[in-house]
Amino acid sequence: MSVVSALGHGGGTGTAAPPPSRRARGGAYLLLAPGLLYLGLFFVVPVFALLMTSLYVPVPGGDVGQFQPAFEWQNYVRSLETYWPQLVRSFSYAAIATILAFCIGYPMAYTIAVRARGRPFLQAMLLVLVIAPFFTSFILRTIAWKQILADEGFVVAALRAFSVLPPDGRLTATSVAVIAGLTYNFLPFMTLPIYANLERLDPRLIEAGADLYANGPTTFWRVTLPMSMPGVVSGTLLTFIPASGDFVNSVLLGNNSTTMIGQVIDSRFFKVSDYPTAASLSFVLMMAILVLVAAYIRRAGTEELL
C-alpha cells in the first residue's frame, strides 16, 4: 500500500530518527534499485505510453486501428461525454460491493481474530476457509456464481417462493448479480487486512475498556473499531480499487445495462481498436481512483495509526 504509507508519513509527528549517514543512504538506494528499475520499466514507461496514446488521432484515410502521434485532448472530452454513465456505474458498484464486503468481512475477521483467540487450530482452519477460494481461478468462481444465480437455480427458486422476486424475476444479467459477484470475489481482500489488524489488538485494551465502565458494544465502538481502522482502510482500498476496474463480473453476470468501465476499455482496445479512447478512459479511471482514495484516506484520518 504505497499510497497509504506515503500519506501516513506526512501526518506523523512522532520520533524523528537521526539522519542516516551517507554510506547507509547509498546502501538503501542500492537495495531499492531492483524495485525502482522494475517500477520504471513496467509502470512509469507504460503509463507514459498510455498517456501519449490517449492523445493520438486517426491517420487520415488510414485503416481501422491506425493512429498517429498528436496532442488531441478532445479525445478526453469525447470519451467522457460518451462513457460517463459506465464510469459512474463502475464506482457505484464498487462502492456498494466494498460496503457489503465490509459488512460481511468485518464480522468474519472479528470472529477469527478475537473470538477464536487462543485456539490456533480453529483460527488456522477458518483462515483457510477465507483463502481457499483462491485455489480456484477467478473466472471459474465467477462462472460458478452464474450457476448459483441461474433462473432454474435454488436461489432464484427460493426467492420466488418467498415472493422476494416476482414469479418471472431473475438474478443473472442484473446489477444485483454483478454486485454480488464483486462482493464475493473481493471479500478476502477485505477480510484479511482487518483480520491481521484485529489479531494484533491487545486484549488488555478490551479489559481496560470494561474496567472503565464500557459494556461490550461500547468497548467495541470506542476501542476495537477505531483501533482496527488501519485494517479497515487497507481492506476497503484493496476491495474498492480493483472492483472499480473489474469487468469479468459484469461480463459474466451482467447485461448491456450493467456495463462497467473496464468492459468499455476492454472492447475499445481489443474489439474496435479505438486505442486513444481506451487509453483516455484508462487514464481517467486511474486519476479518479487516485483522487477518491486520497480523499478517503484524508477523511478516515488514520494517518497516525498507519
Added chain:
Amino acid sequence: MSADVHVDAGRAEPSRGRVAGPDERRGGGADLVLDRVTKEFGAYTAVDDLSLTIPAGSFFALLGPSGCGKTTTLRMVAGLEAPTRGRVLLGGEDVTGTRAHQRPVNTVFQSYALFPHLTVLENVAFGLRRKRVANAEDRARDALELVEMGHMADRRPSQMSGGQQQRVALARAVVNNPAVLLLDEPLGALDLKLRRQMQTELKRIQLEVGQTFVHVTHDQEEAMTMADTVAVMNHGRIEQMGAPEELYELPRTAFVANFLGQSNLLAGQVQESTGEVLGVDVGGRRLWVPKDRAVTTSGAVLVGARPEKLHIFFADEGVPDDSNVVGPGRVTDVAFTGVSTQYQVEVPGLGTIGVFAQNVFGGRAIRAGDEVMLGWAVRHTFGLDGSEDASAGSEVEDEEA
C-alpha cells in the same frame, strides 16, 4: 523520544488538581471483602479459599512471587475473572455476579493498557464519559494535574515514556473516584530510580485522594514502603498479613521470613519451657525463644533471627546478658556494601549464617577465615513450626529477577 519529553518535565509545576469534591474525597472508598474465594483454572488452583477484608481508605499490598495467585485475586476484584467459589463484597454489597463494567472499581494495568488511538486527555476522560459525568474534561485535566501530566494532555500515549504512561494510567483510574483502585505491578516496567520516585508519588496521591488502593507486587521493598497492610501470598493462600514492621519483625512462617527480607533459620527441638521463654536445643547448644514470638511451644521448631540483629564477636570478648550465642564459626565471606558489611559465617553443625553489620563501630577488623562467635538478643528471636522447609521463599526472588 525527543529531549523535552522527560519524566521530570512535569515536576516544576506546583499546581495540584482537584479530582474528587471535598465531600467525596474522604471515604470515597469502601470496604472490600473477599469471602472464601477460590479460583481454579482446570486442575490448577490459582487462589485457594482466600478470605480478606480491606478497610476503606487503606493502602493494601498483596505481595508474593509470580504464580502465587495475587494477580488472579486482583482480577476477580476487578470483575475480569469470575471466582470458581466464594464471594466478593464491596461496601457490604455482593458484586460477585456483576461484570467488570458494572463495578465501581478501576485498575492500573501492568502494561498500562492506555488506548493508543486516543489522546492522553481522552484516555483519562474515558471512564467519566461512559458514566456520563458532567464536565468530564475538566475533571480529567484535574486528574492529569494530580499526577503532574497536565502539560501532556494532547499527546498520544505512544509519544510518552514508560514513567509518563504510568502516571496517565494512574490518573485514568483515580479520576473515577472508584470504591477500590487496583494496581497490578504498576511499577514493574520502570527502572529502579524511577520506581523509587513513583513509590513516594503513589503514596502521596493515595493520601491525597483518600481512595482504597490495592497494590499487587512481587517486590517486598515496594510493598513495605507504600502499604499500611501487607498480605504475603504463596500458592494461592495468604501466609501472613499485617503492618510491614510486624511482618518483618515477627514472621510466622518460613516463607514470610525468607521472602520478606532475609532470615537465619536454625532447626531445633524444644527442651524446656520456663516462664516466658522456650529453651531450644539447636545442634547441642541452648537457644532461647520468647513464648509470645513462637508459633509452637513444643516439638520441632525453627529458631529465627534477622541478619542485622546478629553481631559478631571474638571468643575473648563478652556478650550482653539475654543473648543467644552460637559458635565458634569461621568467616567465609565478607562483602562491604558501604553502609553495612555482610558476613557469611560457617558454623559447624548449623550451616551458613548471615550477618549484616552497620559500619559505625571501630574495633577489630574481621576478615575471611577468622574464627568468631555470633550473638543476638533473645527478644529478637522468633520461633517457627519445625516441620516447615527452612529455605521456603528464599530462592523465589532470584527467579523473579
